[in-house]
Amino acid sequence: MANPTADLAAELRAALSGHARFDPGTRALYSTDASNYRQVPTGVVFPRDEDDVAATVAIARRHGVPVTTRGAGTSIAGNAIGTGLVLDFARHLDRVLDVDPDRRLARVQPGVVLDSLRSAVAGHGLTFGPDPSTHSRCTLGGMIGNNSCGTHSVAWGKTVDNVHSLDVLLSDGTRLEVGATSPEELDALCAREDRVGQLHRDLRALRDDVGDLVRRSFPRLARRVSGYNLDQLLPEHGFHLARALVGTEGSCAVVLGATVELVPSPAARALTVLGFSDTYAAADEVPRLRGLGALAIEGLSAELVDVVRLRNPASPALPLLPGGRSWLLVETGGADLGEAQAAADAIVRAMGERAEHVVHTDPARIAALWKIREEGSGYSTRMAGSERWSGWEDAAVPPEQLGAYLREFDALLARFGRRGVTYGHYGDGCIHVRIDFDLLTRPGTAEYRSFLEAAADLVVAHGGSISGEHGDGQARSALLSRMYPPEVVRAFERFKTAFDPDGLLNPGQVVHPRPVDADVRPLVAPARIPTRTTLALHADSGDLAAATRRCVGMGKCLNTTGGVMCPSYRVTREEKHSTRGRAHLLFEMLASRVIEGGWRSPEVREALDLCLSCKGCKSDCPVDVDMATYKAEFLHQHYRHRPRPAAHYSMGFLPLWLQLGKHAPGLVNRVFSGPLAPVLKRLGGIDARRSVPPLAPQTLQAWWSARTPRTGTTARVVLFPDTFTNHFDPHIGRDAVTALEALGHAVEVPRSPVCCGLTWHSTGQLGTARRVVRRTARLLRPQLDRGMPVVGLEPSCTAFLRHDALELAPDDLDVAALAAATRTFAEWVEPTRERWQRPAQDRQALVQVHCHQHADLGFTADRATLDATGTRARVLDAGCCGLAGNFGFERGHHEVSVACAEKGLLPAVRAAEPGTDVVADGFSCRTQLRQTAGVEPVHLATLVARALTED
Ligand SMILES: Cc1cc2nc3c(=O)[nH]c(=O)nc-3n(C[C@H](O)[C@H](O)[C@H](O)COP(=O)(O)OP(=O)(O)OC[C@H]3O[C@@H](n4cnc5c(N)ncnc54)[C@H](O)[C@@H]3O)c2cc1C
Ligand code: SF4
Ligand code: SF4
Structure with a gap:
């Protein structure tokens, strides 16, 4: 029997220069946007050019498969999902084509990110006025689709006010340029015999029939986003077809290109x-x-x-x-x-x-x-211990009604026994709120629907619009009949039919809606496999399902600059390599509908393979999605009772191998730099292009044992000899001892092997990781009992002892005591800096903050300590170094690892003035710099030791 999807896929693959994907992983990734809804597409197309788009629409039409257009997928109302083909414009059609500063116009492809457009025109003192909070990843196509706007709408309006003309494709393959149309042009267009003539005749007739009704019944407020912009067909708006198409949410035409108007940006x-x-x-x-x-x-x-x-x-x-x-x-x-x-x-x-x-x-x-x-909407998603949802998120009322509306809205919330915090675009009367609906049960979603209906009525009573910003999507299209009279709703249907008579484009948006309580993601795709985790997952009470629901799809992890999250996406630009993609795949894995195989899922393993466990998301995601933790759990479950990749044995067990290697470091170094090295690396799953870092001739512990400790005056402190400092960079440990002793502390370095367990944890060997950290905590118990702090030098180990260990061994009192006693080197020395700080010197430094410092430990004390050493430090915002523990060494990761470093760190280091110190506290960062830039970075402890001992 013929397989329609296979035929569709084959035709598309033959016709496109871009690619089309129909695999379960891709379909799962595109089954939601930033909304509460889930619709699993048949496949996803990544067009390379306009011809690909036209071919896709033609093939979809032949097969009777609907087409949903998509930019960054940050829609909050379910505007960018559908069951047919999804056309992803963000991947390839993302260029600014032309800027005309004199006419203040820019021509763009639909997938261009707003911030890219803003950067391209900033040099002319111009900007694009509408500015959603998602400006760093939302696309112009998506903004046009949703009629987006932002904080500056009081000055520059919505997208509709800033679109000049559009190059559009209709579902029957007709392509036309639309914009303002003078009466003469309209007559000429209507006189044409072709599809363009038909379209203009239909729209003119619609305007003539409902023009007065539109004038009477459209609410008068700046933030009317709900419904189609029929007002733009009126003569007073110049029969502006481009603007009438703004806000149609991909349901009338596909935007292939746009000419947008720019505004002067105040200096x-x-x-x-x-x-x-x-x-x-x-x-x-x-x-x-x-x-x-x-x-x-x-x-x-x-x-x-x-x-x-x-x-x-x-x-x-x-x-x-x-x-x-x-x-x-x-x-x-x-x-x-x-x-x-x-x-x-x-x-x-x-x-x-x-x-x-x-x-x-x-x-x-x-x-x-x-x-x-x-970041308000992200923050407000998890408040006071509750999960909060979008759905009623962007209603607008005339500003003079705002106070009254808010009072009544809060009363409505109270009547439903729901909580939500309001904030937003007060100047235009548009209010955001995330509400603790119960979307996990049928009664809960029924109540969700009742709430939306009551809230819609309240807004309408205040002369408002049920969407003032995000568009209608599935959350509001079914409510439009409460806002507009039936004749207007019918006029919307006529408008849609004029463009897309067969209903091929993004069906269900604005007209012919699906119910607001259908397709609710957590309800229709609840977990079907056990979701309890081995790790404590304190933030989500040990439930991975709740953890995956944290990701609300806002797409901050698609940012390509600033912060750390998400280095792998920054390199591959693949949805599955973003934090969002991974969270969605884990959600779908638990749901076991599209992604099958549960914890053994190859799709999830593949998506997590390029997760660097950098923890960038843990701090940068406004909802605290913590993918490094979920990855450790996944790997644990995935490989349970099964052979693991070689790297898990070679690098996961690294602390153990190093305990053996320390007896003959010279020999080990010779072997790993000699003819056997390629074979050993291959056996160990290590990329051939990586050199194995050489072991130091003497470990920190061996040096310590051979030395007579000095007695201090102010405190006793344990210096934690982490695996990396101990075996590879013991000079840093020695510098730390020098610095601490110079400050009058009596230092103690444990003589037995201690380890936090990080390498086993990051390779998902949780049982061993737990045993290792417990053993370490027990060993240090006497010092902990004496109230001694444990100072760590390696950020990843220090962060592990302080945070991850508690997830791994939540009930272990020794581990808890160790976590509470753990300090970073900077935290320990910084409070004393007034006693020893040096005046600013000529010494310059570039500082690479380790990702786990960024995520878990913080950098405030480090910054102050750096200042105290007299160093003129420039702290880079360069993201992850790309090595990230075992990640950059593993076979198959080398390109991504180096590409991560090339995103910021390496160019900054190359551009630094000669003689500039590069400060990197993380062993991974130092190794990446040594191996790719040929520089020898220094640790903060070394700078402090220098400052304290130099004169
Ligand atoms: C945390 C958060 C904050 C937000 N803040 C704001 C805000 O301040 N202001 C605001 O207005 N919105 C905001 N939004 C909503 C959303 O980010 C914007 O609507 C954004 O402009 C959507 O862009 P996108 O590229 O993600 O589009 P998508 O979500 O991918 O698509 C949006 C719509 O456009 C259609 N579309 C996409 N490309 C095309 C095309 N080529 N042709 C035709 N139709 C197309 C889609 O079918 C869909 O209906 C926010 C969302 C989140 C999650
Ligand atoms: S992972 Fe965080 S930043 Fe990324 S989409 Fe999900 S909630 Fe947003
Ligand atoms: S841990 Fe790092 S690489 Fe992994 S998803 Fe989070 S930000 Fe991305």
């Missing part, structure tokens, strides 16, 4: 932060603030700030807020700082005594405050 900005007693008081003042020329008026609530305080007490944004329990961030701009400040002063004057205020002009401070606001 200087100021941010006035106004503090109020509560959110209602803040909302009530919004009308007073509008009309004062602000670029943005955003609301922030105390509950969100409390989450930031809990997650990151050192957040630089916290001290920048004035008093209050609710804040408005009001941005003003000008040609120079004086103008921006003057505009801010006008805001402050207008507010008088009604609010506390602080005006910020330092760009770093302003950025820190915007960061809290941008």
Whole structure:
């Protein structure tokens, strides 16, 4: 019997220069966006050019398979999912084609990321006005699809206000350029005999039939995003077909290219932060603030700030807020700082005594405050111990109604017994909230539906729009009949039919909707295999299903610059190599519908294979997805009672091999640099291009044992001889001893082998890892009982002792005591720095922060200690070094490992002035630098020792 999907796949593969995938892993990856919904596609196409798009649509049409267009997939309402073919524009069609600064226009492909466009035009003093919080990964195609906008909408409007013309493809293969259409042009177009003529005749007739109705029934507010933009067909809007297509969520035409309008970007900005007693008081003042020329008026609530305080007490944004329990961030701009400040002063004057205020002009401070606001939806996803969901997330009301709406909305929440924290685009009356719906049960989703209906009615009663930003998707399309009269809903259907009579494009969006409580992801795909984990997974009570639900798809892990997350995606640009992709695959693995084989799934293993266990996500993901931990658990379950990859034995057991090797380091080094090395590396699963780091002639412990310890005066401290420092870089340990003793501490280095268990953990050998860390904790118990701190030099081991060990052995009191006693070297020496700090010298340094310092340990003490050594340090924001423990050594990882380093670290090191120190506390970072840049990095302990002993 013929297999329709196989035929479809074969036809596509023959026709495309890009590729099409139909494997379960890819289908699972694209089955959701940033919404609560799940629709598993038949396949996913990655077009290389417009011809590929046209071929895909033609083939899909022949097969009667619907087509869903997709950019970054950050839609929150289920706008970018479908059961047919998904067309991913973000992979290849991602270029800015042309910038015309004089006419303030830019021509782009649909997959271009907003920040790429903004960078391309910034040099001309221009920007694209609409700016969703997802600006670092959302695409112009997606913004056009959803009619996106952001914090600056009070000044620059929505995407619809900034689109000049579109190059579009209809589902029957017709391609046309659309934009504003003069009456004469419209007549000429309508006179054509072809499909273009038919389309324009249908739309003109629609306009003539419903024009007055549209004028009467469309709510008058800036943030009306729900429904099709039929108003753009009206003469007063110039029969602007491009703008009428904005916000159609891929349901009418496929955008192949766009010409967008740019706005001058003020050279200087100021941010006035106004503090109020509560959110209602803040909302009530919004009308007073509008009309004062602000670029943005955003609301922030105390509950969100409390989450930031809990997650990151050192957040630089916290001290920048004035008093209050609710804040408005009001941005003003000008040609120079004086103008921006003057505009801010006008805001402050207008507010008088009604609010506390602080005006910020330092760009770093302003950025820190915007960061809290941008990450609000992530932070608010897990609050007060509850899972919170999107669904009712972006309704808008006229700003003068905002205070009243918020009061009634909170009453509605209370009536349903639900919790949610409101914040968002107060200046345009658009409010965000994540609510603790129960989406895991049928009664819960029924209640979800009742809530959405009641909330829709409330918004409509206030003259608002049920979506003020994210579009309708599956979450709101079925509610449109509560917002618009039936004639308008029918007009939407006529509009869709004029473009896409057979309903091929993104069916279910805006018209002919599916119910809001259908396809709810956690409900339709609950776990079918046991989800209890061997690791404690404290944050999710030992339930991997709950952990995978943390990923709400917001796509911060698709960022290509800044922070650490996610190095593998930055190199491959493959969804499966992003944190999001991995979390979604784990979710689908537990659901066992598309991904089969449970913990033995090859798809999940493949996606996790390039996870560097860098923990970048643990700190950078606003919802704390901790993929390194999930990977350790997966590998543990996946290889249970089965042979493992060679690298798990060679590098997983490294501490053990080194205990043997320490007796003959010279011999070991000769063997691993001699003719046998390639064979040994092959047997050990090590990439042939990697050299095995040479063992030091004498371990730190051996040196210590041979030395007479000095007695100190102020404290006794254990210096932890981690495997890497002990065997490879003992000079760092010796420097640490020098520094600590110079500070008057009596140091003790354990003489027996101690190890945290990290190498077994990262290769998923959890049983052994647990035994190792327990043994170490027992060995150190006497020192712990004496209240001695344990100072670690290697960030990954120190982070492991402090955090991962507790996940591994949650009930072990020795392990808990060790975790509580563990300090980084910087944390231990920094408090004394006033006694010994040196004046700034000419010595320059580049600093590579180890990923586990970034994620688990923090860098504040390190920064202060560096300063105290007199070093002029530039701390890189270069992401992961790419070596990441065993990762970069494993066969098959070399290219990705080096490419990670090339993303930031290596170029920075090459560009550094001669004589610059490169500071890298992590053995992995040092090894990567030694092997790929030929430099010899230093550890902070060495700098401190130098500062304390040099004169
Ligand atoms: C944490 C978070 C914060 C957000 N903040 C904001 C915000 O501040 N403001 C805001 O407006 N939105 C916001 N969003 C929603 C979302 O990020 C935006 O709507 C974004 O512009 C979508 O872009 P995307 O590339 O991810 O598009 P996708 O989600 O991939 O697609 C969006 C829609 O466009 C359609 N589409 C994509 N490409 C094409 C094409 N070539 N032709 C036709 N149709 C196409 C899709 O079918 C879909 O219906 C946020 C989302 C999250 C998760
Ligand atoms: S992993 Fe985190 S950052 Fe990435 S999509 Fe999921 S929630 Fe967002
Ligand atoms: S641990 Fe690192 S590589 Fe793995 S998913 Fe998280 S950020 Fe990406």
